[in-house]
Amino acid sequence: MRLSTHFRSLALGLAGALLLTGSAGAAEVRVMISGGLTAAYKALVPEFERQTGHKVLTAFGPSMGTTVNAIPVRLERGEPADVLIMVGYALGDLVKKGKVIAGTEVDLTRSPIGISVKAGAPKPDISSADAVKRALLAAKSIAYSDSASGVYVSTEMFQKLGIAAEMKDKARQIPAEPVAGVVARGDAEIGFQQISEMLPVPGVDIVGPLPPELQQITVFSAGIATVSKEPEAGKALISFLASPAARDAIVKSGMEPITAGATH
Secondary structure (H helix, E strand, O other): OOOOHHHHHHHHHHHHHHHHHOOOOOOEEEEEEOHHHHHHHHHHHHHHHHHHOOEEEEEEOOOOOOOOOOHHHHHHOOOOOOEEEEEHHHHHHHHHOOOEOOOOOEEEEEEOEEEEEEOOOOOOOOOOHHHHHHHHHHOOOEEEEOOHHHHHHHHHHHHHHOOHHHHOOOEEEEOOOOHHHHHHOOOOOEEEEEHHHHOOOOOEEEEEEOOOOOOOOEEEEEEEEOOOOOHHHHHHHHHHHOOHHHHHHHHHOOOEEOOOOOOO
16 A cells, blocks of 8 residues: 555654664653644654654643743743743743753744634624724724734734724733633634634634734744753654654644744
8 A cells, every 4th residue: 555645754754853863762752832833743743752662741831921831930940841842032032041952943833823703703804904903993802812922912913003002901911821712702702813723722713814914923943951851852853843744734733834954
């Protein structure tokens, strides 16, 4: 029976990962990962484990902020980590602080910001900046994340649209929870977050990405933590996630893969 194209891609990606691990025995690879890449990551890790023999242990949390599970907070309290997968500029900040080994950073994906509404609710027109402005002014409640997309929406996009004052009383940041979950419960009429973080959440309809004149693409990157006890196995995992093997899962999760090997 002929191998499918997808299976051949997986085999090639894992061949690269195995080259990095060499003859080393199976390792436990501890990963801290933020929401943007989670869906693709969960789909890919079992195959990586099966082919390499490594065991991947994962802790989830936002790339920034002060919540108890935020990746910088986890690191500050001494939680073990080999691989960090998070917003690229936040990873860069951790390099500067000595928490990530310089030169190990690899850009994995580009992720657009999208808008969601409760499943079955009318979808607003978001085809242009003016249309988005009208939709936001008409909405009773708006939610945005406490990570990269929310920082942009609250500190740049509202100002760009000239509605920052109008948003103060009805737009709120959602800490440590997918924005789509808040929208699904009916606690917010409109939600902003990376599309990849909204897709796995039931009970919402994704209206679409922000129009080009408002869009801000978030790059998600990976690097090796300074405290890593399994840096080679960690590098193998990063290599796999950046390989053609990961492409289908990344695209399916609403993101654009970045060419393997592209670094900061």
